[in-house]
Amino acid sequence: MNILILGAGQVGSSAAYDLSRSAANEVTVVDLDDDRLREMRDRLDIRTVQGHASHPQVLEQAGAADADIIIALTDSDETNMVACQIAYTLYRTPTKIARIRALEYTAVSDLFSPDSIPVDEIIAPEQLVTEHIEQLIHYPGALQVLSFADGKVRLAGVVARRGGLLVGQELRQLRRHIPHTDARVAAIYRRRSDGTRESIQPEGDTVIRQHDIVFFIAARKDLRVMMSELRKLEHPVRKVIIAGGGNIGYQLARRLETTNHVKLIERDKRRATAIAAKLSKTIVIPRDATDEEVLSEENIENTDVFCAVTNAEEANILSSLLAKRMGAKKVITLVNRPSYTELVERQNIDIAVSPQQITLGKLLTKVRRGDVVKVHSLRRGAAEALETIAHGTEETSKVVGRSIEDIELPSGALIAAIVRGDDVIMAHHDVVIESDDHVILFLTETEEKNIRAVEKLFQPAATMI
Amino acid sequence: MNLLPIMRILGVLLMAFSLSMLPPIGVSWYYGAELYASTSDPDFWIKGDGAAYAFLIAFFTTLTIGALMWYPARGGQGKRTKDLKIRDGFVVVAGFWFVLGMAGSAPLYASNVMAMSFTDAVFESMSGLTTTGATVITGLDALPRSLLYYRQQLQWFGGMGIIVLAVAVLPMLGIGGMQLYRAETPGPVKDTKLTPRITETAKALWIIYATITTACFLSYMAAGMEPFDAVGHAFSTVAIGGFSTHDASIGYFRSDAVDLVAIVFMLIAGANFSLHFIAWRRMTSGLPFQIRGWRIVRRDRGKRRWSPATSVQGYFEDPEFRAYLTGLSILSLIVIGFLHFDEAYDGLYLAVMRGLFQVVSIGTTTGFTTADFSAWHGALPVLLLFSSFVGGCAGSTGGGMKVIRWLLIYKQGNRELLRLLHPSAEIPVKLGDRPVPARVIDAVWGFFSAYVIVFGLMMTILMFTGLDQITAFSAVAASLNNLGPGLGQVAANYASINDVSKWVCVLAMLLGRLEIFTLLVLITPDFWRK
Numbered sequence: 001m002n003i004l005i006l007g008a009g010q011v012g013s014s015a016a017y018d019l020s021r022s023a024a025n026e027v028t029v030v031d032l033d034d035d036r037l038r039e040m041r042d043r044l045d046i047r048t049v050q051g052h053a054s055h056p057q058v059l060e061q062a063g064a065a066d067a068d069i070i071i072a073l074t075d076s077d078e079t080n081m082v083a084c085q086i087a088y089t090l091y092r093t094p095t096k097i098a099r100i101r102a103l104e105y106t107a108v109s110d111l112f113s114p115d116s117i118p119v120d121e122i123i124a125p126e127q128l129v130t131e132h133i134e135q136l137i138h139y140p141g142a143l144q145v146l147s148f149a150d151g152k153v154r155l156a157g158v159v160a161r162r163g164g165l166l167v168g169q170e171l172r173q174l175r176r177h178i179p180h181t182d183a184r185v186a187a188i189y190r191r192r193s194d195g196t197r198e199s200i201q202p203e204g205d206t207v208i209r210q211h212d213i214v215f216f217i218a219a220r221k222d223l224r225v226m227m228s229e230l231r232k233l234e235h236p237v238r239k240v241i242i243a244g245g246g247n248i249g250y251q252l253a254r255r256l257e258t259t260n261h262v263k264l265i266e267r268d269k270r271r272a273t274a275i276a277a278k279l280s281k282t283i284v285i286p287r288d289a290t291d292e293e294v295l296s297e298e299n300i301e302n303t304d305v306f307c308a309v310t311n312a313e314e315a316n317i318l319s320s321l322l323a324k325r326m327g328a329k330k331v332i333t334l335v336n337r338p339s340y341t342e343l344v345e346r347q348n349i350d351i352a353v354s355p356q357q358i359t360l361g362k363l364l365t366k367v368r369r370g371d372v373v374k375v376h377s378l379r380r381g382a383a384e385a386l387e388t389i390a391h392g393t394e395e396t397s398k399v400v401g402r403s404i405e406d407i408e409l410p411s412g413a414l415i416a417a418i419v420r421g422d423d424v425i426m427a428h429h430d431v432v433i434e435s436d437d438h439v440i441l442f443l444t445e446t447e448e449k450n451i452r453a454v455e456k457l458f459q460p461a462a463t464m465i
Numbered sequence: 466m467n468l469l470p471i472m473r474i475l476g477v478l479l480m481a482f483s484l485s486m487l488p489p490i491g492v493s494w495y496y497g498a499e500l501y502a503s504t505s506d507p508d509f510w511i512k513g514d515g516a517a518y519a520f521l522i523a524f525f526t527t528l529t530i531g532a533l534m535w536y537p538a539r540g541g542q543g544k545r546t547k548d549l550k551i552r553d554g555f556v557v558v559a560g561f562w563f564v565l566g567m568a569g570s571a572p573l574y575a576s577n578v579m580a581m582s583f584t585d586a587v588f589e590s591m592s593g594l595t596t597t598g599a600t601v602i603t604g605l606d607a608l609p610r611s612l613l614y615y616r617q618q619l620q621w622f623g624g625m626g627i628i629v630l631a632v633a634v635l636p637m638l639g640i641g642g643m644q645l646y647r648a649e650t651p652g653p654v655k656d657t658k659l660t661p662r663i664t665e666t667a668k669a670l671w672i673i674y675a676t677i678t679t680a681c682f683l684s685y686m687a688a689g690m691e692p693f694d695a696v697g698h699a700f701s702t703v704a705i706g707g708f709s710t711h712d713a714s715i716g717y718f719r720s721d722a723v724d725l726v727a728i729v730f731m732l733i734a735g736a737n738f739s740l741h742f743i744a745w746r747r748m749t750s751g752l753p754f755q756i757r758g759w760r761i762v763r764r765d766r767g768k769r770r771w772s773p774a775t776s777v778q779g780y781f782e783d784p785e786f787r788a789y790l791t792g793l794s795i796l797s798l799i800v801i802g803f804l805h806f807d808e809a810y811d812g813l814y815l816a817v818m819r820g821l822f823q824v825v826s827i828g829t830t831t832g833f834t835t836a837d838f839s840a841w842h843g844a845l846p847v848l849l850l851f852s853s854f855v856g857g858c859a860g861s862t863g864g865g866m867k868v869i870r871w872l873l874i875y876k877q878g879n880r881e882l883l884r885l886l887h888p889s890a891e892i893p894v895k896l897g898d899r900p901v902p903a904r905v906i907d908a909v910w911g912f913f914s915a916y917v918i919v920f921g922l923m924m925t926i927l928m929f930t931g932l933d934q935i936t937a938f939s940a941v942a943a944s945l946n947n948l949g950p951g952l953g954q955v956a957a958n959y960a961s962i963n964d965v966s967k968w969v970c971v972l973a974m975l976l977g978r979l980e981i982f983t984l985l986v987l988i989t990p991d992f993w994r995k
Contacts, residue, residue, distance in 0.1 A: 002661075026661035034902070047661040063661075065750075 006053035007074035163232030183218035243289030244310030301327030392460030412445030476535025483527035493611035515609035519576035593619030598707020598949030617697035624704025633667035688722035707832025735829035735857035832949025864947025944973035
């Protein structure tokens with residue numbers, strides 16, 4: 001794939017990093033800042049072009065004529081839209097992805113079509129992150145909650161704790177515990193003595209231990225029941241403190257304020273005044289969230305969730321550690337650097353949310369071959385959950401018409417569930433896949449060759465046209 | 466310092482290089498066939514045209530040494546090339562060129578046709594690989610053809626850069642390949658890539674290089690050369706090398722057509738290969754297929770946009786290329802004018818042909834000769850030698866300090882003059898219409914000073930060994946600029962100078978080819994500090 005990334009900001013540079021790791025991709029990055037580009041050039045095997053991302057000459061120079069995908073991630077929504085428009089007009093670039101933050105644009109339907117503004121996929125990282133955190137607050141106890149097939153199916157990652165009914169028992173007991181709900185364990189990550197985790201293939205006789213991270217898939221309504229199998233159900237979250245009143249903090253507060261008791265701490269007084277005017281129930285406190293006194297004044301010890309979502313990840317980490325020590329029940333921290341994520345999760349911080357990884361999934365969906373609906377990158381890219389549609393007939397496809405046990409999957413891959421129309425079918429060994437089924441797979445090994453193998457599996461053999 | 470990955474890469478590269486001994490063996494058997502009554506004679510297989518055994522020995526020794534380096538480091542820690550740090554890249558490149566110079570000398574040393582000393586063999590091999598073209602051999606016309614072919618081939622491999630070739634064919638180098646690639650490509654701005662992937666860039670460069678070589682070969686054939694000479698000279702012309710299969714160099718053919726072909730292809734090879742790449746891409750963008758890496762893929766109909774007119778345009782929009790042509794034109798006018806009024810040749814025609822050829826050959830640092838320019842009158846010999854300090858364009862196969870550096874120095878000089886008149890004016894140094902970052906200009910100045918200092922040191926050493934000033938000056942200039950022929954004692958060949966001077970010249974060639982800093986960085990204490 002020939003990929004053109006416009007804008008080398010946080011999202012742009014991490015996308016360049018992730019996409020250029022695969023040998024099949026050729027990545028070019030455009031940005032105004034030559035120093036930043038030079039830094040990337042030194043680290044990655046990519047081409048860089050310095051210039052304004054939406055200028056046709058710059059696009060030409062960056063090889064837009066041969067690009068398969070253009071990903072516009074500059075700071076300006078307008079530049080992103082114009083760049084996609086120009087690439088489409090001049091070069092008919094097949095796939096155009098743009099970051100558009102302003103809800104004022106995305107709220108208008110029919111604005112983004114080949115006839116008006118040709119953007120195939122809109123990315124709003126802040127919105128994605130907000131939704132992600134909202135899910136975590138909605139399902140207390142989950143590390144991650146991801147949805148597939150328009151939310152019909154959910155994948156959740158949970159740390160097994162004493163009090164969960166299934167903990168200490170073999171997986172096959174699951175049926176007996178909850179006979180009326182159907183769920184499937186997709187992966188288990190067990191902690192080694194050095195603190196890192198290894199993946200264990202879930203079999204019928206696998207025993208779930210304490211502290212295992214268990215990823216399971218279930219229909220939306222069954223999610224809570226399944227979670228209770230792995231840990232004692234927590235009380236619903238009531239009191240939330242959000243540190244940082246940027247786009248994410250503000251949107252999160254707005255979504256939560258109707259159901260929860262929300263306080264928002266924002267250091268910048270002017271910004272605090274501005275968002276306080278727009279929010280109705282949230283209490284906005286114009287102070288510094290790393291200040292111990294502020295936290296104790298706001299009763300941090302009685303807080304259910306403390307969310308640190310400022311732009312500065314170091315400040316997020318510090319304020320979260322402080323909040324946890326002072327008695328916050330759970331802390332969620334926004335961290336960008338992959339190495340920090342690992343570091344932080346070994347400390348007392350419950351959940352580290354990585355905007356990069358969340359956004360990356362959205363990009364990967366478009367980069368993958370075949371009819372891929374959704375990709376979620378997990379565990380810092382070491383695992384992946386994806387939803388893809390099976391096409392073709394028994395003759396042309398390697399999956400359609402076969403039962404799951406007969407499908408030759410690469411190592412580390414597992415079919416977790418199938419969505420057929422409105423039905424969610426858990427992938428038991430005798431389920432036969434039909435054409436147009438949405439198949440949800442879990443990959444614990446994301447090496448290039450495994451991903452290629454999965455892509456190949458779901459692409460029907462070329463027919464003579 | 467990661468010794469294991471370095472050893473592993475060096476081992477693999479050396480094993481790959483040993484394969485280059487195979488074509489000369491074929492050549493040897495091909496031309497040896499007529500010397501023997503039947504091919505069942507075991508003597509034939511060993512000797513061929515007189516040197517087959519030398520290549521066989523060289524092939525097996527190089528292969529063995531390579532394997533011995535690779536074997537202990539083949540797995541485990543050494544396997545991950547991404548562990549290759551910036552400093553490891555320098556060690557690999559410098560180490561590889563050093564090892565290569567030695568390995569390349571093996572067949573020359575092993576062959577007893579010329580009874581070469583070790584020093585001479587290394588000199589010849591390094592002169593070939595660095596595309597210098599200085600030789601210590603006299604009586605080329607009488608040598609076995611396999612040896613002659615081998616010398617030309619050395620130049621061809623060295624021209625585009627043997628590391629660049631390795632990056633193109635050995636996927637194992639991966640991202641570490643970028644460090645290596647940068648250390649070998651000439652020019653002040655080393656990280657401009659033609660394609661997003663470094664391996665693709667390296668492939669593209671070699672495909673263009675091979676294409677130009679083929680075109681040069683066909684042109685030489687059309688000009689009347691026999692196939693053997695045409696191949697050999699195509700190799701050394703496009704590599705801006707200067708080795709010839711005849712003592713009299715290109716002058717041997719006494720053909721204006723051959724001279725013209727050589728001039729045209731020297732000019733092409735002295736230009737930046739990214740310009741060729743852009744022209745190539747524009748020229749082929751109308752075809753229904755395209756080359757990606759080694760593969761040929763179909764091009765969508767909607768993406769075909771043929772623009773032959775704009776293909777050539779790229780060259781003339783490039784400030785460096787314009788300066789390159791302008792410089793050579795002015796120099797030609799001076800040389801031809803002087804030759805004409807000096808009545809060095811009968812008539813203007815000969816003066817034009819000889820003058821033009823010599824200007825292009827020395828100016829691009831090729832080093833072919835059709836006339837004994839060292840015997841020309843006045844300032845001409847020294848003037849020509851000075852022109853080799855400018856050399857080819859960045860990213861070409863030519864040597865010297867590269868046109869772009871001189872252009873930047875000239876522009877910077879202009880700026881200083883302007884500043885005298887407008888002391889507080891903001892005057893950026895621009896190339897085309899883009900300002901050049903101060904960092905690049907600093908680097909150019911640094912390079913320039915290092916070049917001058919290295920030059921002065923080496924010339925002094927040569928004079929200490931007893932060489933006269935002209936010989937010492939021109940030998941160092943011709944080696945450092947990868948030119949080849951000098952003046953005085955080294956006008957025709959380097960056979961008569963002493964061994965110490967030869968080794969100094971070998972070092973100068975390597976310094977010139979790797980643009981000094983790649984080697985100099987190895988002797989800084991900081992480099993070895995943990």
